[in-house]
Amino acid sequence: MIENKMNRRGFFSAFIKLTGVAVIAPTVLNSVFSSTAAAQKKRGGAAPAAGGGMPLVDPNDSVAKAVKYIEDYKKAPEAKGNHCATCSFYAKKEAKNGKEAGTCTIFAGKLVYADAWCASWNKKA
Structure with missing residues (x-):
């Protein structure tokens, strides 16, 4: 039979490690999540526009440029x-700006004008 006894030294060692993790983890997680939120805000990500509703796609956005929005x-002759x-x-x-x-689906979380176009255009069924 295998005995699994923890002596006093082992108990306190495990307790100190667990306490250290409990103290440090919230700080690390907070910095990770706050930097992610700041990056999304900087990109104009998930946050809604100031006037309420969803923001319009910026034609200078990297995705917009990739699909020639x-x-x-x-x-656009093409x-x-x-x-x-x-x-x-x-x-x-x-309606946005009277349009x-x-x-x-190409630009999740953002609006496009009905009169806009991009290279991913696909005929409605």
Whole structure:
């Protein structure tokens, strides 16, 4: 039979280690989560716009540039008359700056104009 006895020295050693982890862990976790939140805020991430609602996609955003997002499809010859309102990724949501805007699965958490276009345009079924 195997005996698993903890002597006084082992008990206090384990207690001190556990206490150290309990004291240090919240500080480490807080710094990790606060830096993540600050990075999201800097990127314009999950936080809603000041006026309420979702923010519009910034055409200078890295994802927007990657898919050649443009706010007016008439300025993009490769759009060939296609625009977000006729795309399967688009869902009408609200009016922004007097224009129709909606959500797009390409730009999670942000709105795009109905008259915008990007290279990921996909015909609505």
